[in-house]
Amino acid sequence: MDPLFPALTSERGEALRFGDRSLSYPELASVAGALASRLNGAGRVAVWATPSLETAVAVIAALLAGVPAVPLNPKSGDSELAHILRDSAPTLVLAEPGARLPAALAEVPRRDVDVRPGEKDHPAEPPAEPDPEAPALIVYTSGTTGPPKGAVLPRRAVASTLDALADAWQWTGDDVLVHGLPLFHVHGLILGTLGPLRRGGSVRHLGRFSTEGVARELGSGATMLFGVPTMYHRIAEALPDDPELAKALAGARLLVSGSAALPVHDHERIAAATGRRVVERYGMTETLMNTSVRADGEARAGAVGVPLPGVELRLVDDAGEELAADDPEAVGEIQVRGPNLFTEYLNRPDATAEAFAPGGWFRTGDVAMRDPDGYVRIVGRKATDxxxxxxxxxxxxxxxxxxxxxxxxxxxxxxxxxxxxxxxxxxxxxxxxxxxxxxxxxxxxxxxxxxxxxxxxxxxxxxxxxxxxxxxxxxxxxxxxx
Missing domain, CATH: 3.30.300.30 (ANL, C-terminal domain)
Structure with a gap:
């Protein structure tokens, strides 16, 4: 398997920017490489995932060292955080200097992440790329049906998803991505931070989402925006009174929404004001990305596009029988299989086995319809929608x-x-x-x-x-x- 971040050995320009702090590719290679050399053999490491340069460097360092990273939501309650720590048993927690950690982390050794370039020991030569099946991240689900489960995401799932999205979105090293998403979840961390770095492009994180920040960054060289429906709703509300925002969005190459369905009303308001349509994609923690509207395809409101390269998708009825692909009225549960899937739920062989149907199909629990041309329309969760x-x-x-x-x-x-x-x-x-x-x-x-x-x-x-x-x-x- 090729390295996850081949551009780290290049002399490319800005890689990461959070507010007024940034790192070029050589600087990122230096600071992340130095930290990686200290993480070798560390077992699992937790990352206190504040929206900061330190969080990005910590995760990249863990991946360079071949050490599974466990992103922690800084807003987690005490009982949820205690459960995650018991379940994942990290040997270390990485955090930005000055961050106040809760009492639940008191027993876990802490290492502050230093992102000052030029003040590191010369980084050791990174180890050879681990096996593609080696765990890269353990990301905890939202826990809507019980305590959160740790989805073990192997390196091949991260690489295959990011490469499939590069194909679908014509994503290159020339793209500059803007987002204000949290870094404890796959959308903000894997797609929004690791995705540009795998391509050799640049990330500008807003720290905290604002329409002013979106207008500023898209108006000064950024080409892509990632957001969730709440963010796009705020954009749609602001557009009538903000011509600079409309101009900035009109100049973007790609606007992407995910994590939940974007209401058709907001789709249409943004398109009317900017001439740009928002592209939707569909994924989840256990599968990373399954489908997307392609950059060269039709951005159809209410649809999440077609299966990504390498991903198989089918709809099944309550008995688990596959529904006809050419029936636009058929409603069924989405099942997927492909290289994008997680390996297991940590310490939960029962839940892992229950999550898969015969043949290696993952039961997503999401319910959808399918247009005759293969576009998927999510209608909700099987349990609630x-x-x-x-x-x-x-x-x-x-x-x-x-x-x-x-x-x-x-x-x-x-x-x-x-x-x-x-x-x-x-x-x-x-x-x-x-x-x-x-x-x-x-x-x-x-x-x-x-x-x-x-x-x-x-x-x-x-x-x-x-x-x-x-x-x-x-x-x-x-x-x-x-």
Whole structure:
């Protein structure tokens, strides 16, 4: 296997920039190489994943040393953090100088990451590239169905995903990526930080997302933007009053959204204001990336594109039988297999075995439909977003998009709840555009029925001040139901 970061041996320019601090490729090679020489044989290392230059250097150093890195969310609660530490048993925690670590980390030896170039011992020659199956990262899932599970991501999964995205997005070393995503998750860390470095390009991390930061960076040489739907919603809201933001987005080569479905309404508002369409992709911690709209393809609102090179994808029914690929009305669970998959859940052979169907197919738990040309449309999670009402299988996502097309709706989520007659009834959770005069519930139900079908109309509408979201901007539907 080739090195994960071949450009580290080059004399290329800026590799990483966080705020007003940056490292060139030779500087990154020096500081990460010096730290890597101290990590050899360290076992697993935890990384206190603040949005900082130190976090990026720590992860790169661990990968150079062939040591699995465990990114830790700085916002994790005490019990969740204690569980992750017990499960992964890191021998060391890497952190930026001055970062205050919680009591749960008190027993783990700490090493501050020094990113000052020119003040390192001469870095030792990096070891040979480890086996492709060697663990690169252990990334913990969100824990929606119990304590978080550590997905062991091998080096071949990281490399294959980034190379497949390079093919789909025509991603090269000339690209400069902007993002403000957290670095404890695969979107911000693997795609947003390691992805540009594998290509020999550059990363500009905003530290904290802002539309001003997006406009500044895209207006000064950056070519790509990665974000989640919450970020693009804020962009869509700001565009009418910010011509500089519109100009900067119009000049970008690629705008990418992921981690959750981008509402059609925001797609259309951004396209109308900038002439640029947002590209969506689909992945998860255990599989990294599965599908994407290609840079040379049609950015179709509500669709996450086609399977990436090397990735096989199928839809199956409740019995696990494969659905016909040419049936656009078929709704089924997505199963995938390919070099992008994780190896196992750490210390959980039972959960690992349960996650796979015969033939090596990973059960994603996501439910989708497929257009005749192969474009995949996610309609939600099997556990929370597939509503079985009156004999129909209904995806929550299409109802949410329909609600968001109503002028009186700012945000919307859809769930199902038990109903003696229908089996489940559709419940809409709505944040009104004007809290003082919310739209009538019946008007919203009629709006959905007119756009989709009568059996997809919400039977209950509940108004909220805001929807509960996690750090990646995903709506926490279990919190709504509770």
């Amino acid at each position: 597939l509503i079985k009402s009156g004999g129909y299988k209904i995806g929550a996502g299409e109802i949410e998009n329909a609600l968001l097309e109503h002028a009186g709706v700012r945000e919307a989520a859809v769930t199902g709840e038990p109903d003696a007659d229908l089996g489940e009834r559709i419940v809409a959770w709505v944040v009104p555009a004007d809290p003082g005069t919310p739209p009538a519930a019946e008007a919203l139900a009629d709006h959905v029925a007119a756009r989709l079908a009568p059996h997809k109309r919400p039977r209950v509408v509940r108004f909220l001040d805001k929807l509960p979201r996690n750090d990646m901007g995903k709506i926490m539907k279990r919190a709504l139901s509770a």
